[in-house]
Amino acid sequence: xxxxxxxxxxxxxxxxxxxxxxxxxxxxxxxxxxxxxxxxxxxxxxxxxxxxxxxxxxxxxxxxxxxxxxxxxxxxxxxxxxxxxxxxxxxxxxxxxxxxxxxxxxxxxxxxxxxxxxxxxxxxxxxxxxxxxxxxxxxxxxxxxxxxxxxxxxxxxxxxxxxxxxxxxxxxxxxxxxxxxxxxxxxxxxxxxxxxxxxxxxxxxxxxxxxxxxxxxxxxxxxxxxxxxxxxxxxxxxxxxxxxxxxxxxxxxxxxxxxxxxxxxxxxxxxxxxxxxxxxxxxxxxxxxxxxxxxxxxxxxxxxxxxxxxxxxxxxxxxxxxxxxxxxxxxxxxxxxxxxxxxxxxxxxxxxxxxxxxxxxxxxxxxxxxxxxxxxxxxxxxxxxxxxxxxxxxxxxx
Ligand SMILES: NC(=O)c1ccc[n+]([C@@H]2O[C@H](COP(=O)([O-])OP(=O)(O)OC[C@H]3O[C@@H](n4cnc5c(N)ncnc54)[C@H](O)[C@@H]3O)[C@@H](O)[C@H]2O)c1
Ligand SMILES: O=C(O)CC[C@@H](O)C(=O)O
Numbered sequence: 001x002x003x004x005x006x007x008x009x010x011x012x013x014x015x016x017x018x019x020x021x022x023x024x025x026x027x028x029x030x031x032x033x034x035x036x037x038x039x040x041x042x043x044x045x046x047x048x049x050x051x052x053x054x055x056x057x058x059x060x061x062x063x064x065x066x067x068x069x070x071x072x073x074x075x076x077x078x079x080x081x082x083x084x085x086x087x088x089x090x091x092x093x094x095x096x097x098x099x100x101x102x103x104x105x106x107x108x109x110x111x112x113x114x115x116x117x118x119x120x121x122x123x124x125x126x127x128x129x130x131x132x133x134x135x136x137x138x139x140x141x142x143x144x145x146x147x148x149x150x151x152x153x154x155x156x157x158x159x160x161x162x163x164x165x166x167x168x169x170x171x172x173x174x175x176x177x178x179x180x181x182x183x184x185x186x187x188x189x190x191x192x193x194x195x196x197x198x199x200x201x202x203x204x205x206x207x208x209x210x211x212x213x214x215x216x217x218x219x220x221x222x223x224x225x226x227x228x229x230x231x232x233x234x235x236x237x238x239x240x241x242x243x244x245x246x247x248x249x250x251x252x253x254x255x256x257x258x259x260x261x262x263x264x265x266x267x268x269x270x271x272x273x274x275x276x277x278x279x280x281x282x283x284x285x286x287x288x289x290x291x292x293x294x295x296x297x298x299x300x301x302x303x304x305x306x307x308x309x310x311x312x313x314x315x316x317x318x319x320x321x322x323x324x325x326x327x328x329x330x331x332x333x334x335x336x337x338x339x340x341x342x343x344x345x346x347x348x349x350x351x352x353x354x355x356x357x358x359x360x361x362x363x364x365x366x367x368x369x370x371x372x373x374x375x376x377x378x379x380x381x382x383x384x385x386x387x388x389x390x391x392x393x394x395x396x397x398x
Contacts, residue, residue: 009029009030009031010029010030010031010041010303011032011033011036011038011039011040011041011057012031012033012039012041012042012043012299013032013033013034013036013039013041013042013043014032014034014042014043014044015043015044015045015047015049016043016044016045016046016064018045018292018295018296019064019288019289019292019293020292021289021292021293022043022064022291022292022294022295022296023292023296025293025296025300026296026300036055037055038055038056038057038058039055039057039058040057040058040059040060041058041059041060041061041299041302041303042058042060042062043062043064043292043295043299044061044063044064044070044071045063045064045065045291046065046279047070048070049061049070049071049072050070050071050072054075054076054079054081058079058081059080059081059082059302059394059396060081060082060083060299060302061076061081061082061083061084062083062084062085062086062295062296062298062299063084063085063295063312064086064089064288064291064292064295065085065086065089065090065282065291066085066087066089066090066091066154066155066282067085067211067237067238068083068085068210068312069210069211069212071083073312073313076313077313077314077363078393079393079394080330080393080394082302082308082311082313083311083312083313083314084295084298084299084302084308084309084310084311084312085295085310085312086290086291086295086298086310087153087154087310088154089290089294090281090282090287090288090290090291091154091155091158092158092286092287093281093283093284093286093287094155094208094281094287095155095158095159095162096284097236097262097277097280097281098159098206098234098236098281099159099162099163099166101234101236101260101275101277102142102204102206102232102234103142104275105232105234105260106140106141106232107137107139107140108136108137108138108139109139111136111137112134112136112137115133115136115137116130142163142166142167142168142204143166143167143168144167144168144169145168145169145203145204146168146169146170146171146201146202146204147159147160147168147169147170147171147202147204147205147206148170148171148172148173148192148198148199148201148202148204148205148206149163149170149171149172149173149189149198149205149206149208150172150173150174150205150206150208150209150218151173151174151207151208151209152172152173152174152177152181152185152189152208153174153178153181153208153209154181155208155236156172156174156206156208156209157181157184157185159206159208160172160186160189161184161185161186164186164188164189168204169190170186170188170190171189171190171191171192171197171198171201171202172189172191172198173191173192173195173197173198195218196223196226199223199226199227200226200227200228201228202227202231203228203230203231204231204232204233204234205231205232205234206233206234206235206236207219207233207234207235207236207237208236208237209237209241210237210238211237211238211240211241215241216240216241217240217241217242217243218241218242219233219235219241219242219243219246219247220243220246221246221249221250224246224247224250224255224256227255227256229254229255230254230255230256230257231255231256231257232256232257232258232259232260233247233256233260234260235260235261235262235263236261236262236277236281237262238263239265239268242261244265244268244271247259247271248267248270248271251271251272251273251274252272256273258273258274258275259271259273259274259275260274260275260277261275261276261277262277262278262279262280263279264277264278298310304398305319305321305326305398306319306321306328306367306396306398307319307321308365313360314330314363314365315358315359315364315365316358317356317357317358317365317367318356319355319356319367319369322369324353324370324371324373325369325374325379325398326367326368326370326397326398327341327345327366327367327368327370327382327386327395327396327397327398328365328366328367328395328396328397328398329341329365329366329367329386329392329394329395329396330363330365330392330393330394330395331363331364331366331389331391331392331393332362332363332364332391332393333359333360333361333363333364337364337366337391337392338355338357340389341366341368341389341392342355342368344382344385344386344389345368345370345382347385348378348381348382350370350371350372350382351370351371351372352368352369352370352371353369353370353371354368354369355367355368355369363393379397383395383396383397
């Protein structure tokens with residue numbers, strides 16, 4: 001059982017390289033300790049956390065990035081651990097990588113450069129060989145071609161708008177598009193009502209969806225069958241979105257002309273016509289800073305005030321923090337939880353100044369600000385009393 005954390009230095013552990021500017025968010029009252037086996041919060045990028053045991057003090061995990069498939073979300077929710085990500089913070093980096101790869105693949109740039117570097121002649125021989133050999137690498141222009149964008153979130157929407165600027169036609173599919181994205185999307189992006197419509201019409205397809213049970217292997221023999229011959233597929237989302245055995249056959253037959261992927265593995269490296277990129281989509285100084293700072297600020301605010309912004313497993317909830325005592329409780333989303341928490345507070349003759357209660361699926365989060373000056377002697381006993389309520393997952397007094 002955790003104890004009151006008000007006076008305790010809060011420990012932050014990182015499982016991947018996190019930009020210094022993000023770590024600098026943690027100043028007084030925080031310590032970065034990568035050897036800790038019981039931190040208050042973890043900052044992570046792609047490290048696979050599925051086999052990790054969590055310590056009792058762990059309250060938050062922040063993914064400095066978008067995809068959270070490396071984090072056991074259900075286990076975190078059951079243990080009252082908030083998981084954050086950093087929506088949009090690396091979207092521009094990925095957009096630029098998608099455009100760069102699409103252009104480079106279309107112009108056979110990687111093969112051409114690799115071939116040039118193999119030339120072992122000297123002096124005037126080099127330009128001669130270059131002029132004679134360049135016909136092997138004749139490419140095609142993207143202008144006037146159709147790009148299919150699967151997933152119009154932070155990245156997909158940027159890619160769609162930029163592809164229009166490059167003279168492409170764009171068709172996109174996203175059954176869950178957000179209002180914010182819709183406001184920022186060019187009206188010239190055609191909406192596919194079914195993904196099959198996109199697959200049937202695109203010369204290039206780029207995918208920007210999370211890896212979930214629904215999206216796993218969405219590129220497979222059946223969907224390749226709908227696509228145009230020689231389609232180029234760009235995957236900067238997750239390797240598992242593609243059935244690799246089917247991709248190998250599609251590349252062999254020429255149905256897929258090129259597969260550009262940020263997720264190389266042994267199978268991918270054995271396939272023909274792949275462009276394996278070493279997971280560089282978000283690897284820019286700017287993106288790493290954006291993600292680290294956003295992740296760190298979200299964790300810091302949550303540990304200090306209980307406010308939750310950009311969680312992927314708990315509801316977002318905020319109350320202006322005025323420095324008085326705050327009860328923050330995760331609990332089952334069942335009747336009378338708020339009533340029981342407020343009864344526990346009033347049993348100590350304490351008055352309530354403000355409160356918020358938000359639910360998400362089977363769980364909910366309640367923050368209650370206490371109006372009185374509270375004698376610190378009673379805080380452990382109040383915290384324990386709240387923790388005893390059936391349905392409470394975790395509770396803190398901040
Ligand atoms: N290569 C990299 O370095 C890198 C960097 C950032 C993100 N990513 C990957 O890209 C993914 C997308 O990132 P984002 O920032 O755009 O996320 P996002 O959450 O902003 O957008 C995802 C979009 O996918 C849509 N979607 C979900 N299921 C769908 C489906 N079945 N069909 C069509 N659309 C669907 C959602 O409605 C949402 O609009 C991440 O989940 C992550 O896996 C990779
Ligand atoms: O941290 C990275 O470099 C990759 C991040 C990316 O895969 C993401 O999902 O945001």
